[in-house]
Amino acid sequence: MPPSICALCTANRAVILRPKNHQKLCKPCFLITFEDEIHETITSNNLFRRGERVAIGASGGKDSTVLASVMKTLNDRHDYGLDLVLLSIDEGIKGYRDDSLDTVRQNARDYEMPLMILGYDELYGWTMDQVVEQVGKKGNCTYCGVFRRQALDRGAARLGVQHVVTGHNADDMAETVMMNLLRGDLARLSRTTSIITSTPSAAPEAKAATTEGGLPSITTIKRSKPLKYAYEKEIVLYAHHKSLLYFSTECIYSPEAFRGSARALIKNLERIRPSSIVDVIKSGEDMARLVPGNEDACANDCATNASATAAEDEVQGCGSAGGKSSESMAKMEARLRENAKAEENGLETEITSVTVEMNSLKLPNGKNKASRASDSQPRRKKKVTQQVMGTCERCGYLSSQSICKACVLLEGLNKSRPKAEIGIS
Amino acid sequence: MADTGDNVHLTVEFSGGLEMLFSNRRKHSVSLPKISPKGTPVTIDFLVKYLCDHLMKDSRKDLFIMEDNVRPGILVLINDSDWELEGEADYEIQPNDNIMFVSTLHGG
Ligand SMILES: [Zn+2]
Ligand SMILES: [Zn+2]
Numbered sequence: 030m031p032p033s034i035c036a037l038c039t040a041n042r043a044v045i046l047r048p049k050n051h052q053k054l055c056k057p058c059f060l061i062t063f064e065d066e067i068h069e070t071i072t073s074n075n076l077f078r079r080g081e082r083v084a085i086g087a088s089g090g091k092d093s094t095v096l097a098s099v100m101k102t103l104n105d106r107h108d109y110g111l112d113l114v115l116l117s118i119d120e121g122i123k124g125y126r127d128d129s130l131d132t133v134r135q136n137a138r139d140y141e142m143p144l145m146i147l148g149y150d151e152l153y154g155w156t157m158d159q160v161v162e163q164v165g166k167k168g169n170c171t172y173c174g175v176f177r178r179q180a181l182d183r184g185a186a187r188l189g190v191q192h193v194v195t196g197h198n199a200d201d202m203a204e205t206v207m208m209n210l211l212r213g214d215l216a217r218l219s220r221t222t223s224i225i226t227s228t229p230s231a232a233p234e235a236k237a238a239t240t241e242g243g244l245p246s247i248t249t250i251k252r253s254k255p256l257k258y259a260y261e262k263e264i265v266l267y268a269h270h271k272s273l274l275y276f277s278t279e280c281i282y283s284p285e286a287f288r289g290s291a292r293a294l295i296k297n298l299e300r301i302r303p304s305s306i307v308d309v310i311k312s313g314e315d316m317a318r319l320v321p322g323n324e325d326a327c328a329n330d331c332a333t334n335a336s337a338t339a340a341e342d343e344v345q346g347c348g349s350a351g352g353k354s355s356e357s358m359a360k361m362e363a364r365l366r367e368n369a370k371a372e373e374n375g376l377e378t379e380i381t382s383v384t385v386e387m388n389s390l391k392l393p394n395g396k397n398k399a400s401r402a403s404d405s406q407p408r409r410k411k412k413v414t415q416q417v418m419g420t421c422e423r424c425g426y427l428s429s430q431s432i433c434k435a436c437v438l439l440e441g442l443n444k445s446r447p448k449a450e451i452g453i454s
Numbered sequence: 455m456a457d458t459g460d461n462v463h464l465t466v467e468f469s470g471g472l473e474m475l476f477s478n479r480r481k482h483s484v485s486l487p488k489i490s491p492k493g494t495p496v497t498i499d500f501l502v503k504y505l506c507d508h509l510m511k512d513s514r515k516d517l518f519i520m521e522d523n524v525r526p527g528i529l530v531l532i533n534d535s536d537w538e539l540e541g542e543a544d545y546e547i548q549p550n551d552n553i554m555f556v557s558t559l560h561g562g
Binding site for chain 2: 043044090277
């Protein structure tokens with residue numbers, strides 16, 4: 030094969046075929062294009078304010094390593110005037126975080142950013158090792174994911190930082206869109222496709238034993254995803270060509286079978302038609318706009334308005350050996366699903382819900398379309414609920430339930446603690 | 455099985471977590487016959503099966519190979535260039551090539 034020539038500089042040999050548009054680029058042109066596109070995402074969505082303190086959720090993995098590197102580069106190049114810090118969560122798995130935290134420490138040195146590491150034990154009173162001891166080795170990823178989800182916000186509140194950026198990429202977004210679509214969960218679909226979300230976080234004088242003193246009273250933590258439109262392939266190639274060191278976890282595929290399947294589907298689609306990934310995200314955003322109460326339904330500038338959209342990311346898998354859930358995990362997951370269902374149906378009375386009849390939803394073509402209730406729940410009313418998020422009565426963290434997911438999990442853990450010797454799982 | 459003494463040497467690298475499937479080693483020296491049993495020059499396609507049969511001790515072959523192809527989500531770099539620019543699995547291996555397999559599937 031004759032060598033391909035870079036489409037931009039028309040001088041160097043191309044070494045990258047861009048998945049989203051089949052453009053052939055040389056290494057320097059690829060690096061600058063990749064950075065420019067993140068810059069474009071940042072500016073067109075007004076992600077940051079000058080002088081803002083921003084925490085980068087850093088795991089030492091490829092996404093957050095690339096995010097930290099690009100944030101540093103762009104902050105310097107375009108003079109964003111941001112005060113960047115790295116925020117890492119230590120799940121408390123012996124040996125597992127050693128290498129990845131080393132990577133984060135290296136990032137902190139390389140990018141001259143302060144680093145804060147926060148442990149699950151400080152936040153929840155349980156390390157993941159202790160959780161595993163309790164619930165078994167298989168399927169503790171649910172705990173890890175739920176805990177981690179809050180840990181970043183709590184850590185940020187502790188740092189006095191009101192904005193956290195995470196390394197969610199286009200493949201993650203497409204995967205999440207697919208999952209919510211396959212579950213028929215439009216309400217969540219609309220929440221998770223937003224590039225900016227926000228959560229009131231970190232309870233003040235809530236009776237939580239898990240929160241320690243010194244936390245600021247309820248504060249709104251903003252979350253954003255600058256890599257939302259960046260392909261995983263390009264993130265990995267960016268790291269490779271910039272010689273960024275990152276850490277790969279043992280957990281290869283999502284422990285959750287459903288997410289794993291959605292992921293495989295996306296990767297297979299990408300191979301056949303690479304633009305599928307951005308197309309799925311686009312479809313997700315368009316559908317989100319149809320969901321009543323979604324922030325994207327109004328003018329774009331209300332996205333920065335901290336009101337509506339709650340940051341309820343899909344719980345991501347974590348680093349422990351995945352696989353099928355143990356029995357206790359299956360029960361716990363069933364409970365979480367019930368919660369989610371209750372959430373969707375607006376059954377929790379403590380929380381005010383704004384409910385909009387789907388039937389009256391105007392589609393862009395002007396026709397009214399009736400929704401179809403899912404076959405498995407024929408008795409359910411045909412409506413989509415956009416909850417007004419309240420706070421967890423135990424820990425004060427944002428939740429659409431009276432008790433948040435982390436506290437549900439903690440309750441289970443703490444209950445079973447005394448009879449640990451009976452447990453076999 | 456012709457041409458037994460006539461081998462092509464290359465370097466194979468695994469990263470992004472794939473090294474865990476290959477004895478936790480990133481870099482491997484590999485020697486292939488120049489001509490495959492079919493009588494054609496060896497290609498990436500041949501290399502991948504060869505690695506699976508000879509180099510990979512891990513039993514989870516499906517984490518590397520799927521339906522006789524490199525698993526979707528694993529990038530292949532031929533001398534640092536995207537294999538999609540080089541003919542993908544049909545690329546004919548040259549002496550001293552560096553073939554790198556990078557997983558995008560591992561946790562970040
Ligand atoms: Zn170029
Ligand atoms: Zn709570």
